[in-house]
Amino acid sequence: MTGRVYISGTADTxxxxxxxxxxxxxxxxVAACIVDVSTGGVPHAADITAAEVAMFHPEGIGAVxxxxxxRAITGMSLALTRFLAGRDDLAGVLAxxxxxxxxxxxxxxxxLPVGMPKLVVSTVASGNVAPYVGESDIGMVYSVVDMxxxxxxxxxxxxxxxxxxxxxVRNEPAPRDDGRxxxxxxxxxxxxxxxxxxxxxxxxxxxxxxxxATGAGGRSMERLIDQGLIRGVLDITTTEFCDYVAGGIFACxxxxxDAVIRTGVPYVGSCGGLDMVNFGxxxxxxxxxxxxxxxxxxxxxxxxxxxxxxxxxxxxMISGKLNRCRGEVRFFYPExxxxxxxxxxxxxxxxxxxxxxxxxxxAVLEETPRxxxxxxxxxxxxxxxxxxxxxxxxxxxxxxxxxAGYSTQ
Numbered sequence: 162m163t164g165r166v167y168i169s170g171t172a173d174t175x176x177x178x179x180x181x182x183x184x185x186x187x188x189x190x191v192a193a194c195i196v197d198v199s200t201g202g203v204p205h206a207a208d209i210t211a212a213e214v215a216m217f218h219p220e221g222i223g224a225v226x227x228x229x230x231x232r233a234i235t236g237m238s239l240a241l242t243r244f245l246a247g248r249d250d251l252a253g254v255l256a257x258x259x260x261x262x263x264x265x266x267x268x269x270x271x272x273l274p275v276g277m278p279k280l281v282v283s284t285v286a287s288g289n290v291a292p293y294v295g296e297s298d299i300g301m302v303y304s305v306v307d308m309x310x311x312x313x314x315x316x317x318x319x320x321x322x323x324x325x326x327x328x329x330v331r332n333e334p335a336p337r338d339d340g341r342x343x344x345x346x347x348x349x350x351x352x353x354x355x356x357x358x359x360x361x362x363x364x365x366x367x368x369x370x371x372x373x374a375t376g377a378g379g380r381s382m383e384r385l386i387d388q389g390l391i392r393g394v395l396d397i398t399t400t401e402f403c404d405y406v407a408g409g410i411f412a413c414x415x416x417x418x419d420a421v422i423r424t425g426v427p428y429v430g431s432c433g434g435l436d437m438v439n440f441g442x443x444x445x446x447x448x449x450x451x452x453x454x455x456x457x458x459x460x461x462x463x464x465x466x467x468x469x470x471x472x473x474x475x476x477x478m479i480s481g482k483l484n485r486c487r488g489e490v491r492f493f494y495p496e497x498x499x500x501x502x503x504x505x506x507x508x509x510x511x512x513x514x515x516x517x518x519x520x521x522x523x524a525v526l527e528e529t530p531r532x533x534x535x536x537x538x539x540x541x542x543x544x545x546x547x548x549x550x551x552x553x554x555x556x557x558x559x560x561x562x563x564x565a566g567y568s569t570q
Contacts, residue, residue: 164252165192166278166326167245169266171258172197172205178257178308178319179207185323191330192252198241198265200233202226217243234265242269252330253278255322257308260285267293275385278329282322284308296381300325343368344554345382345391347398350458351500352433356397358547363555367393374398374434375411383420393427393558395550397541400434402475403467408447409438418482425488427561429554432495433541435475435518436503436511438465456508464502466509469517476521483526489557490532493550494519497540504540 166186170179172195179195186193197207198214205211215225218240225236245251254273256266263283270279271294279299286303294301302322306314344367348356360369370391372378379401385391401413421428437456440446440463446455454466467475483490502509519536526534535553539546 164250164330165194166253166255166330167196167209167248167251168193169196169198169241169254169256169269171199171262171265172207172211173199173201173203175257175262175308176205177311178315181311181316182255182257182319182323185320186255186327189324189327189331191327193255196241196244198237198262200225200230200237200265211237214244215240217241217247219243230261234261238265238268241266242272245269245273251277253280253326255280255282255326257282257304257319259283259308263293267295267299270299271295271297273297274388278326280322280326280329282308282319291377294377296377296384339368341366341368342392342558343370343385343390344393344395344558345386346371346395347374347379347382347433348372349374349398349400349434349500351437351502352398352541354501354542355433355547356395358544359395359397359551362548362551366555374400376401376404376413379413379417383416383418386420386424386426389424391426393554394421394429395554396421396428396430397550398433399430399475399479400437400439402478403435403438403471406471406474406478407438407450407465407467409440409465411439418479418486421488422482422485425486427489427554427557428483428486429491429493429550429557430479430483431493431541431550432499432515432518434500435472436467436499436509436515438467438471439463440465454508456502464509466511467514469514472514472518473521476518477525480522480525483532486532488531489561491550491553491557492522492526492534493546493553494522494534494536495541495543495546496536496538497543497546499541501542 168179168182183193183195194208196209197205197211199211215222218224218236225233227233263285275298282302282304284304284307286301290301304318346356346369348371363369372382404412443463446463450465456464458464498504537546
């Protein structure tokens with residue numbers, strides 16, 4: 162391996178644990194250094210001191226050592242992000258922390274490239290880790306006990322984390338680039354037949370990266386679009402908009418599709434999953450929705466059929482975004498239904514609600530030769546529908562193959 166592992170934590174409270182991690186990595190012949198991210202302004206023993214990190218804050222060291230804990234954590238987090246971004250010997254990051262320490266290091270790790278080994282041992286890793294992981298590939302390890310000195314439990318957990326990091330940095334897989342451009346595809350269980358058929362048809366010419374449309378999946382895809390790693394989009398499953406409109410658990414944010422707008426990548430979208438909002442177990446469905454059509458997808462997920470008003474709201478949102486796209490855009494409307502549940506005899510079959518989405522989308526979408534709405538008399542999962550989208554995507558990609566260095570060779 163080349164480079165070294167940066168072990169990050171607050172040396173004022175976790176010096177013993179930080180040293181222990183470095184000892185294990187060193188024993189495994191992995192170069193490592195301790196990075197102190199304490200915010201109290203008092204020097205502590207570390208390979209890289211808190212003051213050295215704090216100097217990377219754009220407003221200087223005083224913006225970190227300010228005497229206010231909340232502002233100090235935010236300031237050190239920004240400084241650490243900028244500090245790590247400038248390391249040319251960074252092989253991986255192993256961080257430890259409680260709730261405050263985890264909140265401090267998480268943004269810095271999220272900013273690192275996908276594939277860079279990053280692991281956090283945290284007291285909050287057994288709960289909702291979405292705010293800490295975001296759309297990155299951060300690994301979270303629950304500490305089991307609080308990190309206040311070493312003991313028989315913390316030694317085992319920390320040793321496992323250090324050994325895992327050693328394995329990652331010493332056995333980094335060689336990147337494989339066979340020349341195929343990568344395309345991002347969004348999928349849900351109820352759109353799998355469509356996506357599977359498209360991926361099979363495209364795989365000889367494209368590397369298909371399929372993203373689970375759970376909010377985080379859409380954000381991950383758009384991050385890779387911004388990084389230039391995804392050169393075309395098949396946004397088959399736009400269901401994240403449903404949860405955004407109705408308050409579901411897999412919601413996108415207002416920034417959904419902004420990466421497509423910024424980059425101008427070729428885009429083919431559709432209505433996959435626009436018939437459903439996701440909630441947790443049935444008991445978690447808000448009272449205001451208890452009279453709606455609900456389907457228990459599994460013991461942990463309850464689906465709710467979107468209403469006509471919600472479909473209209475999504476039509477306005479999606480068309481408004483597509484109007485701002487400067488690249489090739491095709492949006493396919495499946496007249497036979499949006500998912501496996503939205504078909505004749507299915508629990509979410511509601512042609513009127515679906516039609517409301519189409520009416521709103523059509524009214525707002527500004528069609529041009531490069532931005533078109535295509536209606537087809539098929540359900541989303543019909544093979545003919547998948548084939549039509551596949552053909553259109555291949556056509557517009559070929560026409561734009563020289564854009565931003567794209568190549569289909």
